[in-house]
Amino acid sequence: MRNTIFFKIYIFLSVLYLIFLLTGHENLDLFLKPVLIPFLGFGVYFHRKFPSGNILLTALIFSWIGDVVLLFADIAEIYFILGLVSFLIAHIAYCVLFNKQITGEIQINKVLFGIGSLLIAFYLIAMITILIPKLGELKIPVIIYAAVISTMLLFAFNGYLIWKKPAALYIFLGAAAFVISDSILAFNKFHATIERSSFFIMLTYLVAQYLIVVGILQLNKKKADAPTI
Numbered sequence: 001m002r003n004t005i006f007f008k009i010y011i012f013l014s015v016l017y018l019i020f021l022l023t024g025h026e027n028l029d030l031f032l033k034p035v036l037i038p039f040l041g042f043g044v045y046f047h048r049k050f051p052s053g054n055i056l057l058t059a060l061i062f063s064w065i066g067d068v069v070l071l072f073a074d075i076a077e078i079y080f081i082l083g084l085v086s087f088l089i090a091h092i093a094y095c096v097l098f099n100k101q102i103t104g105e106i107q108i109n110k111v112l113f114g115i116g117s118l119l120i121a122f123y124l125i126a127m128i129t130i131l132i133p134k135l136g137e138l139k140i141p142v143i144i145y146a147a148v149i150s151t152m153l154l155f156a157f158n159g160y161l162i163w164k165k166p167a168a169l170y171i172f173l174g175a176a177a178f179v180i181s182d183s184i185l186a187f188n189k190f191h192a193t194i195e196r197s198s199f200f201i202m203l204t205y206l207v208a209q210y211l212i213v214v215g216i217l218q219l220n221k222k223k224a225d226a227p228t229i
Contacts (some may be wrong), residue, residue, distance in 0.1 A: 006043035014206045021199040050220035052100040059093035062086045091152045098155035108161050109197040116157045122152040135192040153179050167218035174211030181205040
């Protein structure tokens with residue numbers, strides 16, 4: 001993998017950022033949070049090109065926009081909505097990205113896929129049931145968002161059953177961590193306060209993005225073009 005320096009910087013800054021959150025220095029969000037995802041983006045951009053690389057970059061760009069916009073969520077509700085929309089687009093991009101990795105004839109374990117689909121559907125119904133009494137005017141946007149991120153997880157699980165390992169595992173675990181991150185955020189905002197929620201939200205989020213990126217790059221090793229100067 002070319003230009004691993006970007007990923008090493010991402011890991012270093014992420015650990016540093018999480019330490020700050022864990023020690024209660026959440027005021028440093030404005031300085032550190034906006035610079036994290038760009039390093040993943042640089043790592044992808046300067047990597048050998050592959051067919052779905054631009055889709056991965058699109059997901060990262062809208063994730064970064066969401067990160068920045070949500071920094072101002074405490075100022076006005078509109079920032080939370082805009083952040084929600086940005087991440088919604090990012091998750092749609094991930095759905096397209098995961099689907100693009102499925103090529104040729106597919107043999108899938110229908111029993112496992114059925115069980116996984118039921119579990120994801122159960123998660124979606126449970127989250128909506130818990131949150132819906134407190135959502136108010138955000139009821140429809142949050143329901144749509146929950147449906148999209150559940151679909152993203154389903155695409156990742158479907159891929160896990162047919163893609164090569166360990167890349168498939170990285171992507172699925174990344175998608176699952178993303179769902180956990182958003183679930184903690186939603187539960188904390190709309191249902192009940194979770195102690196050190198910022199730390200757990202960002203821990204799962206940063207791990208999710210890294211695992212998905214690394215998994216996709218590994219999955220596309222043989223599809224990469226020759227490096228360009």
